[in-house]
Amino acid sequence: MAQDGAHHHGDRTTTPPPTMPHQRPGSRPAATPAFDLATWASAPRPSAEPGIYRLGYRQIDPERAEAATVAAWPLLLRAGLNGVVGWLAFLYGTQLVLRLIVMTVWVEHPTETAVTVVGVSVNVLVAAAVIKVFGRMGRWPEVWRRYAAPLLSRTVTQEERAEESRVAVEAARRLDPWAGLREGGAAAAAGRLEGEAVSDVDYVRIQQAWESAQADPVFVPAFVEQVGARGAAAFAHPSEVRELPGRAERHDLLLGQVCLGVTQDVPKNPLSHRAAGFALDPAVLGTSLLAVGPAGTGKTARLARPVAEALCLQALAGTACAVVIGAADADLGPDGWYDVVIAPGDPSSVYGLDLYGAAQDPDEAAARLAEALLPDELTARAESARTALQQVVGPFHAAHRRYPGVRELRALLGGEPDALAALVKALGVAGRLAAYERDLDHRERQRGRADDPGALLADRLALLDRPAFEGAFATDGTGRPPFAMRVLDHPLRVRVKLPERSHPEAARMLSRLVVGQFVQAAGAREDRSLFAGLVVDDASAALDAATVRGVQRMRGANAGAVLMLRTLVDLPEALRAPLFGAVGCRMAFPGIAPWDGRLFSEAWGTHLVQETAVTHTPDTSGGVVRRVGRLGRKALSGTTAQTESVTTRDVERLRWSPSDLAHALPAGHAVVSLTAVSGEQVPPLLVDLRG
Structure with missing residues (x-):
């Protein structure tokens, strides 16, 4: 039951020692005092479509969103007119209903109580019908939300609001994040954890272990013993690291989501995603993501690094393994994020690379x-x-x-x-x-x-047979311990630093080799409980026909890749269309070439939009008097009287044209479409990655 303290060792498979030289387990405390576990664990996470950051997400009412677009004066005028008409309908409606009752079912000499009951009932029913009909047409709820509710809220004192806030916070604190342990017979473990500072990484890791223990009641005592002995450090990652140094506050490990930005509130975006946080998780990354954009548009800083950070945190929580590939100088996180750092060409590198991937055949x-x-x-x-x-x-x-x-x-x-x-x-x-x-x-x-x-x-x-690579690819035990890719069934964090500046062609070969080994190993795993994530900062040299086919097969293997390209021209033409078909998520950054945008545009297809055409024609209607009037108007104003005809029709238009992708995307933004492993799809979203 207890998590193994060391990784699997094959014939030549190399695994990190419990603590790497470049790691400092105590460099950051397991949980900061500002982190409130109970509030975080009990925060609302409503069900939502892929791509929505669910922590604190509030679903949008389509009618309310439509009403919010109406200007103030038309809204108030419409509400007032419906109020007047509704009041008249109430007055005459009650009289009409009472007369109908008297004419049909009324008894002679009714009691005073019966008259009162019938009168009140009729008034209530008619008032409810009037409010429902005219309130809907006059959008009274929107008027209340915009004007009446803020006005009433200002009448509440600051002390009362502070008291309500304090009560809400205290109620959240009283929520027990360890209720499942108490109910399942591990009350002693819950009591031990209550007295410690537990981070989100610790919480998710312990909950994973608890779910495994519940599969067989025999394991529950072992779980309680481990937690009782180690507390929040129970079932820790084999490196004993429980937090990443310098991590960003944009992760929800309970769902495995990393928030990358905010989906813009524009008509092109679906209503459910507008103004919501944009997030990626294993359910989406499992179909793999292709991102294309020139250098300097934020692919590394706003996509590769956050996703690498999320995968490393999930590895510490025992739910994923991560392999991150990029140039030695690429900002993909410090070495302290990783268990294994492979840097061919760097004499200080601790690990080498197995050129054969520990293949048995x-x-x-x-x-x-x-x-x-x-x-x-x-x-x-x-x-x-x-x-x-x-x-x-x-x-x-x-x-x-x-x-x-x-x-x-x-x-x-x-x-x-x-x-x-x-x-x-x-x-x-x-x-x-x-x-x-x-x-x-x-x-x-x-x-x-x-x-x-x-x-x-x-x-x-x-x-590869250069002095700079001495000992980096040894197979006889004389060089550095070689890392083999077949250990993807363990929560490892691996960083491969390619020598792109000193040995560019060797870096291209190694990139292709490591990516190919990952795709091969991810599909061959027997234990697929961990999500195997691959991040490639520049995949132009890493892709071939076999790798593209392997990427598509990873959907069913609980694995996925994030592949970044500066331009699709870097790939052979025969690979471009198959690559677009192999990945489920596609992301275009500002400044891509129009020929790159064409593939995105074709992949995203068309949708129906309402097109309104306005036609103006000279007015020739009427008799002599109207004609004379039009001549006088033309003589005085210099304009010809015209008639206007409006035609509305549904037409198919590209969701995003190649020109829009190449020239209309603002800096710091991207357009991304998503497909979940379950098959659920999200049309292209315009996302602000700076938020």
């Missing part, structure tokens, strides 16, 4: 590595490259029970006689030479030919 590992090594312009040779790599990786793994390092693999692909002879000898010792002799013979025949894919792969591997 050598052919699978070789295929993924071959796709990552080839540049975009050579993808046509991908099949022969995969075969060539498999012909050396498989025999090497059979002979040495490990995968070859960069230098060993480069020598085998380049056809160095000493390396091949050593491999043949090792296979003979292991008794596997007969099984792999055909692969080695074929590789030997290919050596020296102009179309030898081995030579091409060896040249590409030379980019």
Whole structure:
């Protein structure tokens, strides 16, 4: 029942020690005095459509929203006219109803009580009907909300308002966030937690453990024992970190939401989303998100960093694992946010990278590595490259029970006689030479030919066989501990820093390799209880056909990716449309090119709008008198009398045209459409990301 204090260890899977050197568990207290757990846990979170920040959200009444758009004087005039007509209808209506009663069902010599009861009843019924009919037409509730209610509120003293506020706060404080534990037989644990400062991360983590314990009553005593021993630190993340340094106050971990901004109150946005907080959560990120925008428009600061922060907090709460990829200088949070920081090219980096992703099948590992090594312009040779790599990786793994390092693999692909002879000898010792002799013979025949894919792969591997990467990709235990992507079933927080400035082409290969490994590992997980989140700050080099297909399959694997591009032109043309179809959420930032906006516009489609056409034609109606009058008016004013005809019709229009996306988006805003894993869709929203 108790959460394991260490991650799963495979053959070469590397996991962080309980506390990383760059982390300081005590750098921030578990909960600040300002955090009121009871109020936060009991705050209203009404059901809402995807993309709405539900903490404190208030649903909008469509009729009230429509009435709020009416100007003051037309509203008051209409309310007054309906009031006068309603009063007359009440006076004459009561008399009419009473006469009908007297004519039909009235008895002779009624008692005074019966007369009073009938009179009051008729007045009440007629008044209710009048108020309902004329109050609706005159929008009396809106007049009350705008004018009468504020006027009455000003008559209440400040002391009374303060007292009401204090009573409300005290009532909220009395709400018990640990009521479920008390009712489920863990009252001792609830009492222990009441005396401690518990943060939102602690609360969600302990509640997750409690839900797991309730699945089998046998585990409840173990839960109580753990909480009694450790209090709010019970079931802590293996790193013992319970908070992120410098986190922003825009997360609701109870729902896994991160608030990114405010949906604008404009006609293009659905009424339910207007003026509401805009948020992302695993239910939306599970369909993956593609964001496109030029540099400097806020993709990293207003999207990538908040989402990375949210995933790291959810990992500390035991509900997610996070892999964040970007340049070494990209602002994706400090190293203290992460358990594993992989920085190839940085001598101070603690961890290396497993080029094979800890794949159990050598052919699978070789295929993924071959796709990552080839540049975009050579993808046509991908099949022969995969075969060539498999012909050396498989025999090497059979002979040495490990995968070859960069230098060993480069020598085998380049056809160095000493390396091949050593491999043949090792296979003979292991008794596997007969099984792999055909692969080695074929590789030997290919050596020296102009179309030898081995030579091409060896040249590409030379980019990773540099002194700066010494020990970063070792497989024999002599270098840094290699991190393998297959540990996505544990709440890890991983940051991959790419050397884009010093080794740009190597950074592109590593980006493609890590993203491909994540997609492959996320879909192959047996335990999918944790949401596996991937954030790629620049995905232009990370996407190929296999990765795009894998992104679409992640919807059913409780995993998702946030992919950012400066422009779709960075991708091969054959990948652009499949990528748009693979992701469920699409986000356009200001300043995108019109050809990029065209794909967004086509993906978002059209909708029906009411179009009003006004036609003016010269007035030729009437007899001689009217014609003379029109001639006089024209002579005096210089204008011709005209008739006006208005035509209204429903027409299809693009939700957002390429021109609007390219030129009309204000700075700090974005247009985003969402699709939840359940299939629920939200049309494009104009969002202010600065709020």
